Amino acid sequence: MTGTRLEKGDIAPAFTLSDQDGSPVSLADFAGTKTIVYFYPAASTPGCTTQACDFRDNINSLKSAGYQVLGVSKDELDDLKTFQSEQGLNFPLLSDPDLTIHQAYGAWGEKSLYGKTVTGTLRSTFVVGEDGRIELPLYNVKATGHVASLRKKLGVDA
Template sequence: MSTSVKLEAGDTAPAFTLTDQDGAPVSLADYAGKKVIVYFYPAASTPGCTTEACDFRDNINSLKSAGYQVLGVSKDEAPALKKFQSEQSLNFPLLSDPDLAVHNAYGAYGEKSLYGKTVTGTLRSTFVVDETGNVQLPLYNVKATGHVASLRKKLGLD
């Protein structure tokens, strides 16, 4: 179930259509002509994922004013995503990828070290997709804390 795909800058971003927290379909194609930040996180309502999601929430206005849309993707089902969005007042779509097809297409699922053990799971990853649908910035194995500040710096938004 793990993947060896590793996207690079300039690659075409893999197309997808996933269900959001409300059960509505959301496609990457819906954002054609716009800049999109697609980030993958292991599980809704866990400490690190909450930190990361709230960081995006708190920075959403400055990201949007710079032309970026944010999409969070996890393997959680819609009801868990809805609860997470509601509890944390998240102001961007959360997408459900239970079969991990999109995780695998982006190389965001595979082996990682967790507390000294090798496990297979979601690799906390972020991809900035430009207006033409190409990967502008692929970031693998990011840290939850301080991620958005680091991302803003890489995008020249600070």
């Protein structure tokens, strides 16, 4: 059930998912721009809230460097809408309840949680270049400090 891990230079798997408002969002909508697609386990949980708010707080520096941000989880639309509203998130949250896109990006699989092996979302971030190829695949990232680390890797100033 674990997807294949993507490598730098791979073509980013195409997708069309519903956002928190039920509108379709496709990766193709962002062709010709640099897009950060990040996968997180669950809306409104402590780590995911920290990470989402980090993206929210850094969105202007990312956008001025030419990056768009898309968050993807298996959450239902109502949960995403609540999460976006409660946290004032300023980027689309996409719902992938059947995990098709998680698996296409290798963001679903076994992980260790409190010393136990479980199957779930692997907190992962992908930078998709203007040409639709993976520029930076990051698996098993930490929620705290991830956006600062990502900005450093991308050479994006605060």
